[in-house]
Amino acid sequence: MPPDKCPYPRPFAAGFIQCNAYQPAPYIGLDTHQQPLPPVWTCRHLTVGEEKQSGGHYPRCELGDCQARQSWVESLGSKRIEKMRRLRTDFGEFARPYLQAIWAAKGRQLKHHDAALSGALKRVSEEFLRAADSYVREHAAQLKEVDVPIEAAREIMLLPEQASLIVKAD
Numbered sequence: 001m002p003p004d005k006c007p008y009p010r011p012f013a014a015g016f017i018q019c020n021a022y023q024p025a026p027y028i029g030l031d032t033h034q035q036p037l038p039p040v041w042t043c044r045h046l047t048v049g050e051e052k053q054s055g056g057h058y059p060r061c062e063l064g065d066c067q068a069r070q071s072w073v074e075s076l077g078s079k080r081i082e083k084m085r086r087l088r089t090d091f092g093e094f095a096r097p098y099l100q101a102i103w104a105a106k107g108r109q110l111k112h113h114d115a116a117l118s119g120a121l122k123r124v125s126e127e128f129l130r131a132a133d134s135y136v137r138e139h140a141a142q143l144k145e146v147d148v149p150i151e152a153a154r155e156i157m158l159l160p161e162q163a164s165l166i167v168k169a170d
Contacts, residue, residue, distance in 0.1 A: 002049055003065035005058050011040035020078065021045060021061070021069040023085060026092040028099050034107035039096055044088065083146045087139065094135055098128035 008018055016022055023044035029037045049060030063069045073081055101124045109117040136143065136153040143153050 002051065002058060002060070004049060004060050004062075004068075006043070006046055006061050010042065010046075010059060012043060014041065016041065019043070019069065020073045020081065021063055023081075024089045024092055026096055026099060028103045030103060030107050030110070034111040036100055036103040036107060039100065041092070080146050083142070084148075087142055087146065090139075091135060095128070095132065098124070098131060102128060 006019075008016075008022075011027070012022065012024065016024070024041050025044045026039050027042040028039045031037055043061075045062045047060045047062045049058045050056075051058060061069060063072050076084075102121065105117065105121040105124050108114075109121050136150055139153075140150055143150060
């Protein structure tokens with residue numbers, strides 16, 4: 001087993017706390033018919049690792065192995081990480097309907113290859129970004145408590161896949 005493999009079952013249950021470094025993030029995938037699947041919780045640090053020998057893939061913690069995750073927790077402090085976890089969970093619940101709309105629009109765009117559908121995806125993405133900006137402004141005090149600058153908060157709150165999906169709406 002690779003040392004950076006996430007040892008916890010996924011999707012993560014609401015309220016998951018077994019991993020001290022866990023940072024919740026909503027994930028919505030598409031099925032083979034380009035329809036959104038029900039949202040699940042993943043971890044902000046979870047990526048895809050590749051096993052060189054077998055060519056297979058595994059759930060990889062971008063922080064590293066167990067010791068690296070513990071070092072990250074110690075460097076930030078467990079109270080700060082818990083506050084971050086609560087903020088991310090709250091933001092995930094807030095973002096869920098927007099992300100479902102984005103993924104539904106993306107699914108339609110992929111299924112039909114229609115330029116007009118790219119415009120629809122762009123519109124729902126822009127609506128989400130406006131709402132996310134409002135969320136960040138409304139939660140400025142909580143963000144300050146965890147030392148997250150407001151201008152960086154939206155980028156931190158979004159999963160990289162979601163951000164790239166929004167950018168690639170054209």
